[in-house]
Amino acid sequence: MKIAIYGSRRQHDHLTRIEAFMKALAAAGDEVVMHSKLYKYLVSLMPLALGAVTRVTDRGNFDADIVISIGGDGTFLRTAMWVGDKEIPILGINTGRLGYLTSLPVTCLPTLRGLIDSDRFTVSRRRLIEVVSPELNIWPFALNEVTISKDDSASMIDANTTLNGVDLADYRADGLIVSTPTGSTAYNLSVGGPLIEPETPVWVISPIAAHTLSMRPLVVSDTSRLTICPDGRASHFRLTLDGRWTALDIGTTVELRRARFDTLVMRPDNIDFATTLREKLHWGLD
Secondary structure (H helix, E strand, O other), X not given: OEEEXXXXXXXXXXXXXXXXXHHHHHHOOOEEEEEHHHHHHHHOOXXXXXXXXXXEEOOOOXXXXXXXXXXXXXXXXXXXXXXXXXOOXXXXXXXXXXXXXXXXXXXXXXXXXXXXXXXXXXXXXXXXXXXXXXXXXXXXXXOOEEEEEEOOOOOOEEEEEEEOOEEEEEEEEOEEEEEOXXXXXXXXXXXXXXXXXXXXXXXXXXXXXXXXXXXXXXXXXXXXXXXXXXXXXXXEEEEEXXXXXXXXXXXXXXXXXXXXXXXXXXXXXXXXXXXXXXXHHOOOOO
């Protein structure tokens, strides 16, 4: 089996488990592609355990049957960018805190190779947002959300928004979040946006600290064409995609559309969206 591994470099508390996992891959005769930053971190700590690693790269020019992401949800988002449009299933191992995307605890690592062979996993197709804008210098896809916000301490912005070519609203606010269902448990939730089942074909438009109380989160189809043109007193605004950001000139139009590919998320058969919400949000425990 060809297995690709991406991971956070803050793994000091989990090195024993990672070493056991890597030895299991070698014993199974697997071919392993590892992201270069993780490899450089591990090779000085467990050089004898990395025998299965046949390729080290920070680029997306690799092939694999499965990708393992070791870290939190932020690491999973970076893993999705590393995989890009290849639609290889990604299995998240949670070494962070909440872990909506990373469905297995790090304690599973020593036995993970056997779990993969058990075929007790479900693959969920997660839609992404593609951003089209001139002078965009970051990967233009978001699995969680796209955020348009004021730059640093500047005054609020006017986010002039159209939906399928029709004027929708001028959002006077600190910013505007356009979230996928996958991202509905992230920034969107913190500003009062709704929780949405992951495979529902919609986006959520949620203003950040809106000046007018009538500006509420709005759910729209993800086949929509959404354009946002920020205006304001500052010379720039901030465009953020899953934590990656760039500054654009005020007045630059940003177009959002559904990406032509999906991110494939693996999860155990016994873990579903309702179970995840109950565990992470502590529903039913009070």
